[in-house]
Amino acid sequence: MRYSGEMHSTIPPLAMTAFTATSAMGTGLAATRAALHARRGGLAPCDLPGMPEGIWVGRVPGLEDVALPEGLRRFDCRNHRLAELGLAQDGFAAAAEAAAARFGAQRVAVVMGTSTSGIAETEAAYAKRDGDGALPPEFDFAHTHDLYALPRYVRARLGLRGPAVAISTACTSGARSFLEAQSMIAAGLCDAAVVGGVDTLCRMTLHGFNSLELLSKAACRPCAADRDGISIGEAAGFALLMRLEDAPPGSVALLGAGASADGHHMSSPHPEGLGAVAAMRDALAAAGDLPVDYINMHGTGTRANDAMEGNAVRALFGDRVPCSSTKGWTGHTLGASGALEAVISAICVADGLVPGCLGVELPDPGFGVDVAVENRRAPVRRVLSNSFGFGGSNCALVIGQA
């Protein structure tokens, strides 16, 4: 048997023929784009009950008023309301339905990333336990908390019948959905895939990051010399992927994807960022090693993670490529962040935009990289978008002109 031991670069790029994002900075592409250009972030003091004191979050307004379609009501929870709100933007649902009509519904896969799915329903159900400790009868685990609930909802909502899968690799879930769909299409399992990520604010996540003392007491400031932690956000990001030859010319594309594991520690990154470097290197190789014009960093705003990423970016690029994190607009949206930031990357390519980090006066000089702190207008042919997560999970995507 012959194995190269390296991820091959022969997987063809895929067109993103439709995409959309909904986060605290905006519902849909137009609002997201306007917020990026106007440098208008979506973070605000947390006003949800039962959360840690004195923190800021990136909350999507109006989720409480979203109704799921008739026939899918049993999926009702905050996470699927956000999925529904996201799918309803930018003609995305219609594009997915058109792909189903064209390729056959059974040839369109659904690959969704989420870290906590609808666990907020279980948190609420625990608070309503009866005298015997039993959960309330209306609580529906399979259609809310369970990870599979998200792709099942999206698949049913869009009338698709291809393979469905819930990717849950912590904060790389959304990015990893792109890579998994690429494998599925290359292997001939399907002709198109709805990929993305949805994660919503819940007590487990906020108290969890609070227990690790990683939450900022204000809006997060990734890459700042005086950064002091994460703001958690919620988001839905979706893309419809298909082979370039099936897509309209000029579509923005997933040019390459790469992944790695740290094999180092469950919640601390490798200090030199070896895993991050490996993921970026594989993504760049898969994209033909063409130069990138902007790096959308994972950049959560913690001391250790941002420093690791700065080291990793410097090791590969020196200070030649402008980089920033857009989490100052949205907060860290966890399992959705990779999908949200793939969409932001596509906007940056379309608009020739390098969005400078929000609220950063002095970038950390220790990184030794070119951190943008104001928006720059420049040709952006390709963006490298990074995602890193607990469990030592790393994933990088190259998004750009095909």
Next chain:
Amino acid sequence: MRCGIVGVGLLGPGLPGWAASQAVLTGEAPWEPGPVALPPPAALPPTERRRTSAAVRLALAVAAEASAASGLAPESLETVFASSNGDGAVVGSILEALSTPGGAISPTQFHNSVHNAAAGYWGIAVGSMRPSVSLGGYDDSFPAGLLQAVAAVVARRVPVLFCCYDAPLTAPLDARRMTEGVFGVGFVLVPEDAPVALSVEMADRAEPASAGALGPLMAGNPAARALPLLQALAAGRAERIGLPLLDGGAVVLGVEPGLS
């Protein structure tokens, strides 16, 4: 999609390892379910080893058995970890803690609550930097995970370790998501010739495969939907195995032994 199988791992009630379970899987010996011994993963550093729960021990045990049987270096394998419940004990404990005044939870439990915790510990145990994905699929976790694993093998021409495992949730959640006992299975899948060839395809429908006398085990734990495949492999017989999916459609496996 086609690939080869070069290593198998197994752990479940009355099934103490792949090699040790052959007679039960072929029906030559009766199935006698009992408690499952879950060894602490010897390859982990002591501090990490102490933190491993039943679900992580289960996953690492079958992953280690399968990779050892393959003869391939464990750190060279990409991995796919599939589980419906992930680490239910850790998630249950966090849900309890969130219900107390103040809602403070343990930082260690929080990072162990991610669905890719088992994959993370595997990477630490074997020192692997290879890509790793973790996924969930409720009752479809085994067929969905196998699809992803074989797609990776076929698309990237690399060997992949596929591990599927499930352990019960804790009370009161277990009343809403029944999972009986612990069950884990591991396969090392390769892109080229191997003693056993496996084909994996999607179909509109398929007759559900039976696990015979092990039917109750298959019905009680989503990872145990691997049993008909394991039985065919143990018997060395060609087999077509239908795994209908929750919302329609099916995954159909084809086993072709004796190609070596």
